Amino acid sequence: MVLLVLSAATEARAAWPAPARAQRGIVASPQPLATRAGEAILAAGGSAVDVAVATSLAVAVTEPYGSGVGGGAFAVVHVDGETTTFDMRETAPAAASRDMYVKDGHVVPGESTWSARASGIPGLVRGLVVMHARYGRLPLSVVAAPAISYARDGIPVTEMLHGALASYGERLNAAGRAIFLAPSGEPWPVGTILRQPDLARTLERVVATRGEDFYVGETAKALVAAVQAEGGIWTAEDLAGYKVVERPPVTGTYRGFAVRSMGPPSSGGLLLVQMLGVLEAFDVKGLGFGSASYVHRLAETTKRAFAMRAHGLGDPDQYAVDWQRFIGPAVIARLRAQVAAAERATPAADIAEVEVKPTESTHTSHLGVLFANGDAVAMTQTVNLGFGSGHVAAGTGVVLNNEMDDFSALPGAPNAFGLIGDEANAIAPHKRPLSSMTPTILLRDGQAVGVFGSPGGSTIITTTLQLVLNCVDHGMDAGEAAGAPRVHHQWYPDALFYEPWGLSPDTRAALEARGHTLQLRHHLGNGSALWRAADGRLEGAADPRGEGTAGGL
């Protein structure tokens, strides 16, 4: 009998795409041209933040259905051993009010999603300018140049852009159709060169004025005029008054790594740190990737975290969020005991009593940068649903977000992701809506060694969790971590979602025997993983579910 012995050189790895590898720095994004922009700035000697800003702007141009300058973002930045976060989340206009989407006791369908009143005041431009001013090494004109050329000279329509246009094109207003649809009203075919000259000029003005034009100049005027013309409530003061907020990260530890993630107004960091705290009590590696026991513990952990998400989470500048209620030692100990005791699936109704409807998620963009010197940026940016509200502000090329839907329009009423909230996330002037975006950095000895995150609405949090577990516990490389099948349970709907080929039939049967209701769902997330391998090399992979790439030097 011949025994196959695997040496270190021929170590077994799963068939998911091999990661890109680099020595000095690596970047991953959901669009190849955006990753290329980041690589060019890396090659030009840019800092990790320069690379992130270049990639972010290029994503904004090349993935207009996912994110853009008409939306917001969160960035977790680790430079010279210190972590900080930039909250460039949209804010509610001053004229917004608690019941603005409610009529006769019901949420008016479409008002918080597809109307001109669905958009919050965008934060991405000011956020990038603030980040760059603090940590940039190259001029903003150099960092923004690739994005501007993509907008001015055009980009080929990709499969995903074409698909997004086929799905959401009908919702675009006239200014949006003029850019994104052929004169026949059909989406541009794959491979067509899509030019966005108005957006190129908007970005040029952003560079020339260090962002001010977007908030108080020509672009600001055009944005307010366009929103008001379509029935929206933005004012010049709303834009002029937009503030980026620098906040401390949510911190935790997991199996010797320090975890740094985004705090409120994102729910992501608190839930991630909580879930890692709970799972650290279990032998995750020993349970084995994909086993019924592993998936069961994971689902029991995530559903409890999502049940807690529905209460007491919102904009910390308007509602006092008690972090300890989510990540304090007492709550982690209680949750560990509950998850350990749950031999069968705990019904969602036993965790709390409100019922919400299931819904599908759509788009958002995550990017990551990891340098060998230990610096890193994790950034997730969004216009919320595909092409945001569908309104493009005439003359600017700016796709307007529909982030107002991330507020709780009515306590207990689900938003587009089936997420519910309470008073903490009620609409109020200047308030930031609660998010699930979870840009996350793992540190070892004060140096960044992992960068993770994803789009996917509510699935962002569970995708990011699984990316971390895949690298830390399951010993996967970045390619395997990004490619491995995922599961998702968000408490309500009370279903355990799994991807095609993600769970074997006997694993599913074992989970059903434990009381789980399984539901197939395509594409949970479109994230990326950057990881410093044991040999010190940097690895990176964008999610094979999407079109993204990773690369570096």
Ligand code: DON
């Ligand atoms: O901030 C949030 O949580 C949402 N606006 C994110 C939306 C999203 O991820 C859409 N999808 N893929």
